[in-house]
């Protein structure tokens with residue numbers, strides 16, 4: 001694909017450095033860090049993000065599937081990789097071949113992995129996933145002790161980690177604290193039985209920020225490492241650094257840009273774009289931008305979101321098309337074809353954030369960044 005289409009995502013990897021080091025400062029030097037790079041590094045690019053994290057000294061990378069793990073190994077990534085999701089029992093073989101660590105929630109997968117490892121005279125690394133209330137995957141906590149005891153007896157499996165996940169860290173503090181407590185007491189009970197699992201983890205981004213007791217000895221922040229806020233309505237985080245409560249800002253990696261490819265002046269009372277979902281109320285200058293839902297910009301932001309042109313906020317008017325969208329630039333001076341428009345990011349003093357778009361679209365910032373399409377050009381700032 002050529003790069004004539006002027007629509008691109010800029011990923012500033014220096015901000016990844018900043019956010020990663022901030023996590024490190026928050027959790028302290030003794031606690032290890034796993035960064036989830038699933039779904040193309042939250043849409044930021046699986047390989048560039050992972051390689052940068054390797055350089056930064058990340059302890060573990062987290063992926064959703066075997067396939068993502070294979071892509072990383074083939075790209076030369078050597079850090080440990082945990083597959084956070086469940087796999088099908090028939091898909092064991094690449095786990096060993098690519099030195100991936102598997103999250104285990106069922107006896108079936110554990111036994112298949114043990115057999116496969118035995119036949120190759122290998123040792124399979126696993127992290128036991130404990131369900132403390134998410135009800136997505138994991139062995140239910142009430143059954144976890146016996147389950148783990150049994151797996152600990154398998155010759156060709158090494159239980160390197162144990163983890164759980166929070167479904168409501170934003171919505172329900174008491175419930176989340178209860179999960180941390182349940183998880184902690186399970187670890188204690190296992191220790192008393194002589195089962196010492198080296199890595200214990202529970203904290204997603206919100207765990208890192210709001211639940212110090214969830215840090216155990218490894219944390220798994222995703223969103224905040226990409227510079228986005230894991231809670232609605234905040235634009236800084238309040239954390240303890242060097243025993244002092246401070247407010248700090250995260251630095252988003254992503255800027256989404258395009259260019260104006262056409263400008264026209266539309267008189268009052270005219271419809272704009274498909275379905276005439278926007279009717280001009282006055283003479284309106286319309287800039288057509290080379291970006292649409294085919295690039296991952298959500299169509300449901302039609303008539304809702306703003307972009308930045310000439311340092312000003314310009315409203316997206318009319319239905320967003322597959323390849324184009326229109327912005328009202330009436331009153332913005334000196335706008336010309338070929339000029340840059342920022343869809344996510346800053347221009348002078350103005351900014352549009354992924355969080356703002358998520359709120360307008362009725363979704364979460366995770367989905368905004370993950371959905372960015374393959375048609376965009378990707379520019380990495382080192």
Ligand SMILES: *Cc1c(COP(=O)(O)O)cnc(C)c1O
Nearest residue numbers: 036084165204205220221222223
């Ligand atoms: C994606 C993921 C995370 C990261 O969550 P954030 O909210 O992005 O910090 C942590 N743990 C598991 C199991 C995940 O799948």
